Amino acid sequence: MRVLGIETSCDETGVAIYDSRAGLIANQLYTQSKLHESYGGVVPEIAARNHLQKTVLLIQAALQECQLKAQDIDAVSYTAGPGLVGSLLIGACIGRSLAFALNIPSIAINHMEGHLLSPMLEKSPPDFPFISLLVSGGHTQLISVTAVGCYALMGESLDDAAGEAFDKIAKLLGLGYPGGPELSNIAKNGVRGRFIFPRPMTNRPGLDFSFSGLKTFAAQTIYNNEKTQQVRADIACAFEDAIVDTLLIKCQRALDQSGFKRLVVAGGVSANCVLRSKLTDMMARRNGAVFYARPEFCTDNGAMIAYAGAIRLKESQNHSLEITVHPSWPLS
Structure with missing residues (x-):
């Protein structure tokens, strides 16, 4: 099973593809640090607009990286919270729309669960x-x-x-x-x-x-x-x-x-x-x-969302086409 993960909770746009047999096969990341640098912090409106510009491009780049077509993807997972509501909505709308077009499951992922599970991507994961x-x-x-x-x-x-x-x-x-x-x-x-x-x-x-x-x-x-x-x-x-x-x-x-x-x-x-x-x-x-996790997986990234989506897909935790995000979403 191949799961495409989309991360847009704050100021990084991450897209990755996780294969349940081969592991992580594509990982694309764009950081907005330069856009927010002059403000001394993340500007939510700028972040959301930039996610809108970059997410589809990164999906295309991820597919190209592992030489797959969109039809080769079995599920789409995306960050649904916690995070900036505008940024979350961009990833949720694109993720749900792509899943609908391909007639495959879409899975809402808690951003903090993605971080928590990110060390599982390493060669020696914890038990x-x-x-x-x-x-x-x-x-x-x-x-x-x-x-x-x-x-x-x-x-x-x-x-x-x-x-x-x-x-x-x-x-x-x-x-x-x-x-x-x-x-x-x-x-x-x-x-x-x-x-x-x-x-x-x-x-x-x-x-x-x-x-x-x-x-x-x-x-x-x-x-x-x-x-x-x-x-x-x-x-x-x-x-x-x-x-x-x-x-x-x-x-x-x-x-x-x-x-x-x-x-x-x-x-x-x-x-x-x-x-x-x-x-x-x-x-x-x-x-x-x-x-x-390795340093590149410590900050926000699509790999952790793709992996969490693959785990949730195994448990048949599939969601309807309703688009809902949770700016404050307790991990518990």
Whole structure:
């Protein structure tokens, strides 16, 4: 079975084709970062219009990549939420229309489930059960996963997501957009210990996150210090360490609470090298295993939606032709 996946939840247009026997056979991605850079963040109207321009072109490119025709596709999956409603509607309308024209199933996919399952695309995928840390620009969640579709939310951010906090502090440091990767890059030259930032909500029980106070603390530090290149690097280093340590502590608590030995880390922030290093060391000490998607599958992409669609198709989770999207769609 070949499933074409369409991802248009925010500012990346992703189209991929997953073959249940051969695996991922086509993967096309267009990022809108340059379009939104001058605004310092994603402009929903611009994002939706660009998806409209690019999605069909990427579908054609994906088919050409694996030398298939549209008639060779067995199902179409698309992101139905969560995300920007205008962007979601573009992918949903194109996906449903294509499925209708080809008389094949169309499958609405939760964007966060796509991220959660993205490590399954690797050569050594995790077995169930596991704890999943979903950490991106829009979400920071800890989820207990016992099977596909069996998800229990253990903790989440009460305000800013970790990736959002990265981007906001990067902007205050005068870095480009998207700011998270640039902040991590200059943090490599920072002097650890020059600035000490709090690890929010780690001095109390529970698995929820809160990064708004840390963001304010970092902002005040930026305003109160001269913005030399070294100071900016030192602040970036301290901020990154605070985020990573907070995620690490909460992951340890979730593993202790569940008794699971496997940890899956997904979402854009999961590409962070410091986070990967510390989580890998922590799981080694616990005689457990940690799993990541390859860097290109950490950010939004069509491959994870195509794979999730293939899994859902096996379970006969097929949907009618009604076009419905869910800007806020809890994974549970």
